[in-house]
Amino acid sequence: MNKLHVKTNDTVIVVSGDDKGKIGKVLEVSAKEGKVIVAGVNKVKKHVKPRPPQENGGIVEVEGAMYASKVQLYCETCAKKGSGATRPSYKIEDGKKTRVCAKCGAEL
16 A cells, blocks of 8 residues: 555645646545545536435536645645645654654644
């Protein structure tokens, strides 16, 4: 199984593709495929059949999966200074490993 740099509920920014520059929260992570689903990004239209018959069918817009390499973690403190895209760095204190911003050192 592959390891990804993002986790569920992380705030990320899209760094390439049609949605470049959009910021959203990670809803789902698929480490096996190397993909993530980000809220409000990469919207696709899906045809839904009415099941059960009382429910409405039609065309629904949902978020599609995108490769995790197209997103970077978003740091609020770095965003005030310029670009908010950052790489994760790790700090070990009292035997506990935490992710921090590689640029400013703020906890992610």
